[in-house]
Structures are given as C-alpha cells and as structure tokens.
Amino acid sequence: MNGGKTYQIRTFGCQMNVHDSERLAGQLEEAGYVPAGAGDAPDLVVFNTCAVRENADNKLYGTLGHLRPAKDANPDMQIAVGGCLAQKDRGEIVKRAPWVDVVFGTHNIGALPVLLERARHNAEAEVEILESLETFPSTLPARRESAYSGWVSISVGCNNTCTFCIVPSLRGKERDRRPGEVLAEVEALVAEGVLEVTLLGQNVNSYGVEFGERDAFSKLLRACGGIDGLERVRFTSPHPAAFTDDVIDAMAETPNVCPQLHMPLQSGSDRILREMRRSYRSSRFLSILDKVRDRIPDAAITTDIIVGFPGETEEDFQATLDVVRQARFSSAFTFQYSKRPGTPAAELPDQLPKQVVQERYDRLVELVNEIAWDENKKLVGRKVELLVAEGEGRKDTETRRMSGRARDGRLVHFTPTGSAIDRSVRPGDIVETVVTYGAPHHLVADGDLLSHRRTRAGDNVEAGRRPKTDGVSLGLPSFGRPAPQPVTTGGCGL
Ligand code: SF4
Numbered sequence: 001m002n003g004g005k006t007y008q009i010r011t012f013g014c015q016m017n018v019h020d021s022e023r024l025a026g027q028l029e030e031a032g033y034v035p036a037g038a039g040d041a042p043d044l045v046v047f048n049t050c051a052v053r054e055n056a057d058n059k060l061y062g063t064l065g066h067l068r069p070a071k072d073a074n075p076d077m078q079i080a081v082g083g084c085l086a087q088k089d090r091g092e093i094v095k096r097a098p099w100v101d102v103v104f105g106t107h108n109i110g111a112l113p114v115l116l117e118r119a120r121h122n123a124e125a126e127v128e129i130l131e132s133l134e135t136f137p138s139t140l141p142a143r144r145e146s147a148y149s150g151w152v153s154i155s156v157g158c159n160n161t162c163t164f165c166i167v168p169s170l171r172g173k174e175r176d177r178r179p180g181e182v183l184a185e186v187e188a189l190v191a192e193g194v195l196e197v198t199l200l201g202q203n204v205n206s207y208g209v210e211f212g213e214r215d216a217f218s219k220l221l222r223a224c225g226g227i228d229g230l231e232r233v234r235f236t237s238p239h240p241a242a243f244t245d246d247v248i249d250a251m252a253e254t255p256n257v258c259p260q261l262h263m264p265l266q267s268g269s270d271r272i273l274r275e276m277r278r279s280y281r282s283s284r285f286l287s288i289l290d291k292v293r294d295r296i297p298d299a300a301i302t303t304d305i306i307v308g309f310p311g312e313t314e315e316d317f318q319a320t321l322d323v324v325r326q327a328r329f330s331s332a333f334t335f336q337y338s339k340r341p342g343t344p345a346a347e348l349p350d351q352l353p354k355q356v357v358q359e360r361y362d363r364l365v366e367l368v369n370e371i372a373w374d375e376n377k378k379l380v381g382r383k384v385e386l387l388v389a390e391g392e393g394r395k396d397t398e399t400r401r402m403s404g405r406a407r408d409g410r411l412v413h414f415t416p417t418g419s420a421i422d423r424s425v426r427p428g429d430i431v432e433t434v435v436t437y438g439a440p441h442h443l444v445a446d447g448d449l450l451s452h453r454r455t456r457a458g459d460n461v462e463a464g465r466r467p468k469t470d471g472v473s474l475g476l477p478s479f480g481r482p483a484p485q486p487v488t489t490g491g492c493g494l
Contacts (some may be wrong), residue, residue: 014052148457193456268323269316308357376438418448428457
C-alpha cells in the first residue's frame with residue numbers, strides 16, 4: 001500500500017529509544033516503506049523524542065518549524081512524533097505544530113503504520129497515547145542498525161523513583177520479557193551472523209520481578225553463555241541497589257560475557273543519594289566494584305554522574321570526587337543537573353546557580369579524564385581482541401586507521417597492516433593487536449595485526465546487509481536494507 005514511499009527516523013535520547021527506532025523502522029518496512037537515501041526528501045519523517053533534557057521541547061518545536069516549508073510544498077508528506085516527549089506533551093504537539101500528522105506514545109509504538117494510514121484517510125491529525133504498554137516492543141519486527149552487534153530488550157519501564165528522572169512517569173512500571181523470548185531473539189540474531197548482543201533494560205538487576213524469579217538476570221547471562229556463535233554479551237543498565245553477587249559470579253564464569261560494567265553512581269554523597277531517592281550508599285557502591293574487580297580483574301567500569309543536584313554543597317561534591325578517585329572509572333558520562341519538568345527534583349528549593357554547577361563540572365571532568373588516561377596508559381603493550389566497528393573513528397581516513405571495540409568496551413584505533421590479514425579487514429571482523437598508546441578516551445594500536453578472522457557479520461557489512469528480525473515467536477529473520485540514521489545518546493534516565 002505504501003510501496004516506494006520513503007521514510008526517515010530521527011532518534012534522540014537513550015539506547016532504549018535507539019532500539020525503539022529499530023522497531024519503528026521494521027514496522028514501516030513491513031508496511032511497504034523504504035529508507036530515504038541520504039540527501040533525499042523523505043515522504044515520512046518520524047521523530048523518536050526524548051523528554052529528559054531541558055529544552056528538549058523547544059528543540060523539537062524548532063525542528064518541526066523547519067519542516068513546515070517542505071510539508072507545505074508537498075502535502076502528501078507525513079510527519080509523526082513519538083517517544084517520551086510525545087507521551088508527555090500529547091495533543092499539545094498538534095496544537096503547537098498543526099502540520100504534524102501523527103502523535104504516538106511510548107506504549108504504542110506498534111500503532112504507527114495504522115495511525116499514519118488513518119491520518120491520511122481522514123485528512124486530520126491522529127493523536128494516540130496509551131497509559132500502559134499495549135504490546136511489548138520486542139513483539140514487533142525490527143530493522144537492525146548493525147550487522148555485527150544487536151540490542152535485545154529484556155524489560156521496559158522502571159519501578160524506581162529517582163527524583164531527577166522522568167522515565168518512570170513516561171515509560172511506566174517495569175515489564176519483563178520472558179527469558180525464552182529473550183533467548184529466542186538472541187539466537188535469531190546470532191543465526192544472522194551477529195556476534196555481540198547488549199541486553200537492555202532501565203534496571204536489568206530487577207529483571208524477573210514481574211514473574212517472581214529472583215536470580216533471573218544471572219540465569220539469563222549464563223544461558224547466553226550457551227549460545228553457539230555468540231561471542232560477546234553486554235548489558236545496560238544495572239542498578240547498584242539491586243546488583244547481587246550471583247550476577248558477578250555469572251559474569252566471571254560465563255566466558256562470552258564481556259569484562260565490562262556500566263554502574264551508574266550519580267553522586268558520591270550519601271545525603272544527595274537520599275535526596276535523589278537512590279537507595280544505595282557510596283560504601284555499597286564501592287564494595288560492588290571491589291567484588292567485581294576481585295572476580296574479573298580486567299573489568300572496565302564506567303558510570304554516570306550528575307553534578308549540581310539541588311542542595312549539593314561543596315562537601316557533597318567533594319564526596320563525589322572521593323568516590324571517583326577510589327572507583328577509578330575507565331570513563332564516565334558526566335551531566336550538569338538541570339530541571340526536568342515533571343520530575344520531583346525540579347520542585348526542590350535550592351537549585352544551584354549555573355556557574356557553581358559549571359565550575360564543579362569542570363573539576364569533575366578533569367579528574368575523570370586524568371584517571372581514565374592513567375588507566376589507559378597501563379594498557380600499553382597489552383594484546384587486545386577487537387570487533388571491528390563502523391563509523392567509530394572520525395579521523396580514520398586521515399590516519400589510515402580502522403576502529404574497533406575491545407572486549408572490555410574500550411575504543412581502539414588500529415592500523416590494518418601485516419601478513420595476518422586475510423584479503424581485507426571489514427567492520428564485523430575480529431582482529432587481535434597490541435596497544436601502543438593510551439589516550440584519555442581511546443587506545444591506539446599501530447603495530448601489525450597479530451590475527452584477523454573474517455566473519456559472516458563482516459561479509460554482511462561488505463554486502464550492505466543488515467539483519468531484520470521478526471517479532472517474538474520469531475519466524476525466520478531476513479535481511480533488510482541499510483540506512484544510517486542520526487542518533488544522540490544519553491545515560492539511564494538522563
Ligand atoms: S534513573 Fe534509572 S533507575 Fe532511576 S528512575 Fe530513572 S530509569 Fe529508573
């Protein structure tokens with residue numbers, strides 16, 4: 001019905017949104033749409049929005065304003081707005097931008113093709129926002145962005161109530177997917193040549209709460225360990241309050257689970273953690289890191305930190321710096337607190353002046369970078385195995401390097417030279433090399449490669465194919481067409 005109509009999806013926000021966009025693309029292609037070519041004017045533009053950043057709405061309305069002339073020139077063009085900001089602003093969006101055709105929320109992304117059709121047929125805007133999840137997003141088809149690495153949702157929503165975070169009110173209570181369905185999706189991806197999966201949930205450690213199984217997440221990790229051909233398993237995000245030893249054991253004892261942990265700290269001050277309604281304290285946070293390093297000595301641990309939460313004193317901030325010094329993160333996503341309308345923290349007195357927040361932020365970033373650089377320097381001379389990546393090294397053409405991710409998640413720019421190379425190195429292939437330089441945010445490996453393994457993922461990248469998975473129950477996956485999509489990312493709830 002939509003044969004030949006072209007679409008473009010513009011994604012903002014966290015990995016959850018990036019993955020939802022893969023589902024949106026899968027559905028649109030099933031409905032007959034094809035990705036718009038670079039530089040072409042699409043017949044359909046979908047915004048998958050994020051409500052987390054301050055001014056996100058101003059930016060959205062600004063961008064929608066820019067699209068108005070294109071819509072006036074081509075009335076058949078359609079514009080749809082979904083995601084967290086749509087869930088929050090609802091009908092307001094079509095009031096402020098009446099040239100928008102469809103508004104849909106975070107609970108009904110499966111309805112997009114129908115809503116587009118209805119808007120076209122009725123020649124008026126369709127706004128449909130549901131209060132709770134209609135269909136688990138993973139039951140929808142997906143067109144995957146990567147031939148070698150895939151996201152797999154294990155849960156959506158969050159039962160926590162961090163006072164700075166809008167996620168619980170927009171994404172709702174946690175809903176867990178059954179382990180059998182998760183594993184079937186992982187297997188389907190692996191059958192298509194995918195080598196790495198990232199299990200995705202707002203709080204992966206509470207996975208199982210809905211179906212009453214306490215160790216469900218560690219069991220899931222171990223089950224991933226039994227999938228032939230799955231070389232790397234990652235997950236995001238865990239929560240320090242719910243992080244249990246059985247997960248550390250499963251990480252340490254399952255060879256394909258990567259030695260990497262993203263553990264959101266948010267603040268090192270116990271008083272601020274209480275205000276944030278984060279139920280762990282800094283001592284517990286540090287003890288988890290000790291246990292992880294004891295069992296997995298080479299683990300790279302990353303984090304999220306918010307600076308300038310309302311009421312944060314210099315003493316509180318010093319407590320954060322202290323934890324950062326002890327934790328020795330390999331990198332950190334650092335955020336300046338800003339009010340997010342609709343969150344409890346936005347109502348707190350004692351919001352800090354911008355210059356205080358900025359000055360603390362600068363000091364924090366300096367410390368984080370210094371530690372990350374020190375840690376990276378220690379890796380010089382170390383052999384690393386890399387999954388060769390696409391588009392991760394902006395200067396690669398200039399430097400004649402390629403880029404890849406080590407098993408611990410670190411970004412490594414390497415020189416693709418030496419007799420170990422089998423024909424040519426492609427994204428999706430696996431290489432081994434030795435680190436020759438450590439920079440604050442990446443490593444460099446400039447010697448000849450020690451080994452190169454061609455993979456099916458590499459073949460698929462070379463042929464321009466991307467996996468396209470059906471929804472749950474997962475019939476046979478097939479390949480779709482690639483199209484790069486613009487993406488911005490943030491941390492859990494940020
Ligand atoms: S910050 Fe993370 S854990 Fe806290 S409420 Fe938001 S999504 Fe849940």
